[in-house]
Amino acid sequence: MSASSDVGYHAQRQARWHYGEAAFWLVVLACGFLFPTRYLIMTDILRLALFAMSLDLILGYAGIVSLGHAAFFGVGAYAAGLLALHGIVNEPVLALVVAGLAAMVLGFATSFLVIRGVDLTRLMVTLGIALLLEALAERFSNITGGTDGLQGIEMQPILGEIPFDMFGKAGFFYSLAVLFVLFLFARRVVHSPFGLSLRAIKNNPLRAAAIGIPVNRRLIAIYTLAAFYAGIAGALFTQTTAIASLDVFAFERSADLMLVLVIGGTGYLYGGLIGAVLFRLLQEVFSTITPQYWQFWIGLVLVVIVLVGRQRLHRWMLYVPNLIIKQVAGRKAVVAVPESDS
Amino acid sequence: MTIALETQNLEKQFGGLRVTRDLSLKIEQGARHALIGPNGAGKTTVINQLTGVLKPNSGRILLEGQDITDLPVHKRVLRGLSRTFQINQLYPDLTPLETIGLAVSERLGHGGDWWRRMGTRSDVNGEIADLLTRFHLLDVMNEQTVTLPYGKQRLLEIAVAIAAKPRVLLLDEPAAGVPESERHDILAVVGSLPRDVTVLLIEHDMDLVFSFADRISVLVSGALLTEGPPEQVARDPQVKAVYLGEEAVNV
Numbered sequence: 001m002s003a004s005s006d007v008g009y010h011a012q013r014q015a016r017w018h019y020g021e022a023a024f025w026l027v028v029l030a031c032g033f034l035f036p037t038r039y040l041i042m043t044d045i046l047r048l049a050l051f052a053m054s055l056d057l058i059l060g061y062a063g064i065v066s067l068g069h070a071a072f073f074g075v076g077a078y079a080a081g082l083l084a085l086h087g088i089v090n091e092p093v094l095a096l097v098v099a100g101l102a103a104m105v106l107g108f109a110t111s112f113l114v115i116r117g118v119d120l121t122r123l124m125v126t127l128g129i130a131l132l133l134e135a136l137a138e139r140f141s142n143i144t145g146g147t148d149g150l151q152g153i154e155m156q157p158i159l160g161e162i163p164f165d166m167f168g169k170a171g172f173f174y175s176l177a178v179l180f181v182l183f184l185f186a187r188r189v190v191h192s193p194f195g196l197s198l199r200a201i202k203n204n205p206l207r208a209a210a211i212g213i214p215v216n217r218r219l220i221a222i223y224t225l226a227a228f229y230a231g232i233a234g235a236l237f238t239q240t241t242a243i244a245s246l247d248v249f250a251f252e253r254s255a256d257l258m259l260v261l262v263i264g265g266t267g268y269l270y271g272g273l274i275g276a277v278l279f280r281l282l283q284e285v286f287s288t289i290t291p292q293y294w295q296f297w298i299g300l301v302l303v304v305i306v307l308v309g310r311q312r313l314h315r316w317m318l319y320v321p322n323l324i325i326k327q328v329a330g331r332k333a334v335v336a337v338p339e340s341d342s
Numbered sequence: 343m344t345i346a347l348e349t350q351n352l353e354k355q356f357g358g359l360r361v362t363r364d365l366s367l368k369i370e371q372g373a374r375h376a377l378i379g380p381n382g383a384g385k386t387t388v389i390n391q392l393t394g395v396l397k398p399n400s401g402r403i404l405l406e407g408q409d410i411t412d413l414p415v416h417k418r419v420l421r422g423l424s425r426t427f428q429i430n431q432l433y434p435d436l437t438p439l440e441t442i443g444l445a446v447s448e449r450l451g452h453g454g455d456w457w458r459r460m461g462t463r464s465d466v467n468g469e470i471a472d473l474l475t476r477f478h479l480l481d482v483m484n485e486q487t488v489t490l491p492y493g494k495q496r497l498l499e500i501a502v503a504i505a506a507k508p509r510v511l512l513l514d515e516p517a518a519g520v521p522e523s524e525r526h527d528i529l530a531v532v533g534s535l536p537r538d539v540t541v542l543l544i545e546h547d548m549d550l551v552f553s554f555a556d557r558i559s560v561l562v563s564g565a566l567l568t569e570g571p572p573e574q575v576a577r578d579p580q581v582k583a584v585y586l587g588e589e590a591v592n593v
Binding site for chain 1: 434455470
C-alpha cells in the first residue's frame with residue numbers, strides 16, 4: 001500500500017462504522033419492542049440524549065462550556081407548541097424543523113456573545129441568556145401562557161398518517177427516528193475537516209489560527225448547529241408531551257445536561273446517549289430508594305465523579321463504559337469532564 | 343532584490359514598557375535571516391506582531407509589499423506567512439496525521455467542508471503522506487500527539503508550519519529543548535527547506551545561527567542594534583558586549 005492510500009485509510013479510521021455502534025442502535029431499537037409499558041420514560045431518555053448530543057457538539061468538540069443550553073431547548077419547545085396550538089404548521093415533522101430553525105436563529109445571534117469570552121465568561125453569558133428568556137416567557141404570558149404554560153396543544157398525526165397514541169408508542173419511535181437521523185448527520189459532520197478543525201480549536205486555538213483556521217467563524221457555525229439540535233429536542237418535548245411550560249428554560253435543565261455529559265463523557269457523540277440512559281437510571285434508582293432525597297444522591301455521585309473522577313474514576317469506575325466506548329468509537333476513549341478546568 | 347517581509351517603524355508597548363521600539367526590518371526574498379538578541383529583547387513579541395497574535399501600537403507590516411498589519415492571524419497564513427512556536431503549540435489529542443491533514447486541508451480551502459469525510463481527497467492525502475515521510479512521522483501518524491517523544495513533537499511543530507506552504511516562514515527557536523540525539527533531524531529539516539522560502543530564524547543557539555543565516559539582525563531592548571552578514575555581526579564589539587558577552591563565537 002502506498003503511503004498516500006495508507007494515509008487515506010487511516011484518516012477515515014474513525015469515520016467508519018464499527019460493530020459496536022450497530023449493536024448499540026439495535027439495542028435501542030429493541031427496547032422499543034421489549035418494554036412496551038415504558039414508552040414514556042424511554043421517550044424522555046431519547047429527548048435528553050438528543051439534547052445532550054447537542055451540548056456535546058459544542059462542549060466535546062469545540063470546547064464551549066454552557067450553563068444555559070436550555071435556552072434553545074425552550075425556544076424549540078415553545079415554538080413547537082405555538083405552531084401546533086395556533087395551527088400554523090400542523091404536520092409535526094415540518095413543525096419540528098421550523099422550531100429547530102427558530103432556536104438556530106437564536107443560537108446564531110447569541111453565538112457572537114459566547115465566542116468572545118473564555119470559559120467563565122461563557123458560563124455566565126449562556127446562563128444569563130437562558131434566565132433572560134425564562135423571564136421573557138413569563139412576562140409575555142399572553143403568548144406563552146405564563147406560569148400555566150401552553151395549554152390544549154393537540155398534535156396532528158405524524159406525516160399525516162401516524163397519530164400520537166396515549167401509550168406513547170408513536171412518540172417513542174418518532175423520537176428515535178429523529179434522534180437517529182440527527183445522529184447520522186452529526187456523525188458525518190464531526191468526521192469532516194470542519195469537525196476536525198473544531199477539535200483542533202478546542203485543543204489549541206492559538207495554533208488553530210496559526211494554520212489558517214478561521215476560529216470564530218467555525219465556533220459560530222457549530223454553536224448555531226448545536227442550537228438547532230437543542231431546539232429540535234425541545235420541540236420533541238412539546239410534541240410528545242403536549243405541554244410547554246416555563247420549566248423548559250429552567251436552570252436545572254441546563255445543569256442536568258452537564259451531569260449527563262460528565263457521566264457519559266464528551267467528544268465521541270455517544271456520551272450524551274449513554275449519559276442520558278445512566279442519568280435517568282440513577283434518578284430512578286435513587287428516587288425509589290429514597291423518594292425525598294434522591295437529589296442528594298445524584299449530587300453526591302456528581303461530586304465524586306468530578307473530584308475523584310478525572311484521573312482515577314476514568315480508570316476503574318468507568319472501566320466498563322470505556323470498554324463500550326472503545327468498541328463503539330474504535331479509539332482509545334477518554335471519558336472526560338470539560339478539559340478546561342482539569 | 344525583492345523584499346518578502348518588512349516592518350516599518352514597528353512600536354509595541356505593554357503598559358509603560360516599550361517592548362518593540364521603532365523597529366524597521368527588511369527581509370529579502372529567499373533570505374536566511376536570523377533575529378538574535380539577549381533574553382527579554384522582545385524577539386517573540388516581534389514574531390507575535392508579524393503573525394497577528396499581537397497588534398502593534400503603531401507602524402506597519404508588509405508581506406510581499408502588501409500591508410497585512412490589520413489582518414487576523416488565519417488570513418496571514420493563507421497569504422503565505424507561517425510560523426513555528428518556541429514552545430510547541432500542538433493539539434495534544436490529535437494525531438500527527440490529523441494535525442497535518444488539517445493544515446493541508448485549510449490551505450487548499452477544504453477546511454470548511456462539513457460533509458465530505460476527512461481522508462477522501464487524494465490530493466490532500468498525497469501531501470500528508472509526503473510531509474509525514476519527510477519529517478519522519480509516518481510510523482507514529484496514528485499516535486496521539488501528547489504521547490510522542492519531544493523530538494517528534496518538535497518535528498511535527500515544524501511540519502505543521504511547512505504544511506501551510508509558506509513563502510515566508512518564521513522559526514521561533516526550532517531546536518529549543520531538543521535533546522542532542524534528536525537535534526540532527528531538526529537541523530537537517532531546517533537546512534533542507536526550499537531556497538525560495540524566505541526564513542526568519544529566531545534562535546539562541548549561536549552555532550545554529552552562524553551555520554544557517556546569511557544575514558543577522560540583533561535586537562536589544564526592543565530596538566535594532568545592528569544588522570549585517572554573520573562575519574560582520576560576529577566582529578561587532580557592541581554585539582559582543584551586549585549579547586555574546588564572554589561567550590566565544592566560532593564563525
